[in-house]
Amino acid sequence: MALDQSFAGRSYPPTEPYEVGREKIREFAEAIGDANPAYTDPAAARRLGHPDVIAPPTFVFAITYRAAEQVIRDPGLGLDYSRVVHGDQRFAYTRPVHAGDRLAVTSTIESVRSMAGNEIVDVRGDVHDEKGEHVVTAFTKLVARKQEPATGSEGDAR
Amino acid sequence: MTAGIAYADVEVGTELPAASFPVTRATLVRYAGASGDFNPIHWNERFAREVGLPDVIAHGMFTMAEAVRVVTDWAGDPAAVVEYGVRFTKPVVVPDDDTGALIEVTGKVAARLDDEARTVRVDLTARSAGQKVLGMARAVVRLA
Numbered sequence: 001m002a003l004d005q006s007f008a009g010r011s012y013p014p015t016e017p018y019e020v021g022r023e024k025i026r027e028f029a030e031a032i033g034d035a036n037p038a039y040t041d042p043a044a045a046r047r048l049g050h051p052d053v054i055a056p057p058t059f060v061f062a063i064t065y066r067a068a069e070q071v072i073r074d075p076g077l078g079l080d081y082s083r084v085v086h087g088d089q090r091f092a093y094t095r096p097v098h099a100g101d102r103l104a105v106t107s108t109i110e111s112v113r114s115m116a117g118n119e120i121v122d123v124r125g126d127v128h129d130e131k132g133e134h135v136v137t138a139f140t141k142l143v144a145r146k147q148e149p150a151t152g153s154e155g156d157a158r
Numbered sequence: 159m160t161a162g163i164a165y166a167d168v169e170v171g172t173e174l175p176a177a178s179f180p181v182t183r184a185t186l187v188r189y190a191g192a193s194g195d196f197n198p199i200h201w202n203e204r205f206a207r208e209v210g211l212p213d214v215i216a217h218g219m220f221t222m223a224e225a226v227r228v229v230t231d232w233a234g235d236p237a238a239v240v241e242y243g244v245r246f247t248k249p250v251v252v253p254d255d256d257t258g259a260l261i262e263v264t265g266k267v268a269a270r271l272d273d274e275a276r277t278v279r280v281d282l283t284a285r286s287a288g289q290k291v292l293g294m295a296r297a298v299v300r301l302a
Contacts, residue, residue, distance in 0.1 A: 031192035032223040033179065038236055048235045057230070057239050058223040062194050086218050090243030096236060
């Protein structure tokens with residue numbers, strides 16, 4: 001099934017704000033085994049110049065991916081969600097996410113294309129804080145594979 | 159947003175301290191809960207095999223999170239990372255035993271980008287079971 005190319009460039013309305021909690025950051029830092037005190041100790045974070053504990057660099061993916069999911073599940077786009085794997089991921093930060101942030105994500109489909117039978121969708125998630133200031137942008141490449149997964153060599157199926 | 163490593167002290171080729179990160183099934187269950195990614199390929203062997211995987215695999219985002227620790231541990235302040243990207247090339251296969259898998263990460267300074275902003279590009283490699291599991295793993299880091 002061919003994807004609807006007209007979706008390229010399409011933006012979706014910003015998500016309801018996600019409120020970043022200290023304990024959620026702690027849970028994430030513990031899950032990746034990272035004992036950096038900037039993630040759990042407000043005083044340590046403040047010594048580095050941050051207003052509160054900060055989140056590890058990839059923490060924000062949980063927020064941006066939830067927003068991207070709404071986009072790629074848009075029935076009009078025609079993506080076979082069951083065949084989607086995560087191809088690439090990139091983040092560009094203006095500042096780190098910190099506890100107390102209320103973050104909204106605006107998702108944009110950057111490109112839609114077919115390559116060697118795979119369908120590739122690039123989604124950009126621009127993350128802004130309550131004041132409307134940019135925090136981070138997530139660039140997520142999703143690949144719907146041609147056939148049923150068979151080799152297990154294609155990375156992280158989602 | 160400054161780091162502990164001085165830009166002036168870093169050259170192209172400077173190696174970052176390498177690190178290894180063990181990952182077991184328990185690690186993946188914990189990461190699933192913390193990240194909200196409950197895809198069964200990360201905890202259900204039967205499901206993973208049904209979709210053609212050799213076994214349960216780690217979340218790609220988990221591997222991405224571990225790899226950048228080599229950079230944040232080196233820089234001191236995680237906020238020194240201004241850009242970070244990877245390609246997921248091979249899965250980290252996590253067997254159902256007490257050892258699990260190991261993600262081995264190395265990094266080195268590949269370029270000095272901007273004298274004014276004091277930014278460098280760090281190229282990372284991440285291996286598991288002898289195979290590269292990330293491609294194009296790069297971070298832009300702002301140094302002191």
